[in-house]
Amino acid sequence: MPRTVDAPKRAANLSLNSKVLDMAKELGMNVSATVDALLTAEVEKRYWERWNERNRQAIEDYNARIEREGLPLAAYRSFAKKD
Template sequence: MARVVEATKRPTNLSLNAKVLDMARELGMNLSQTVDELLAAEVQRRYWARWNEDNREAIEHYNARIEREGLPLAAYRSFARGGG
């Protein structure tokens, strides 16, 4: 999912907790920007949660293969595995 930096804004109506809204205004918060940023973060979180669920079986098969066969090209690593 590409992160959208600039996008057209669209007006919408929201119903928000009155006390929270009053406090946000009292604190001088930009409500549109705050909601936009939080909504974008939640959309991204849910997108990747869905992607992981949709691809769970393939990921499990891949991980099992790596467990069985090791990492591809592991013999060509130029650094040692193990302790720090």
Template sequence: MNRPARFEGPKRPTNVSLNAELVEEAKRLGINVSEACQTGLAAEVKKAREAAWKEENRAAIESWNAYTREHGLPLAKYRLF
């Protein structure tokens, strides 16, 4: 199931290894490292979910693309342009 990547629930402490210079620069710039990590992780989870969905539905997508290549869009005659 392709659920939205919203992670608003409770947080838990997690150990993450990050480049020390990068963390220090982030702190100097006032970046919330935990929030930035969560944002990046959420983006990666979303990307992985999308890739999994595309793979799970690859056959149907290819079938539909083949149909439209052969027959055109089903409602093309109603297009205004």
């Protein structure tokens, strides 16, 4: 996912539940920071869900190959799996 931490801020118009907004202000919450953090988390979650979906076949093919052929450098491991 592209790095978003240092991106500049941009104004946006939002419609929020008025009672929740009033309570948030009463509690001293920084609404912009809260919405920004929650939106960032949701975007990141959806980005990786979409990435996994788009790459599902390649991941399945890779896992099947490893299951079939083993890890490419397994012979050079300094520890051994004990069955």
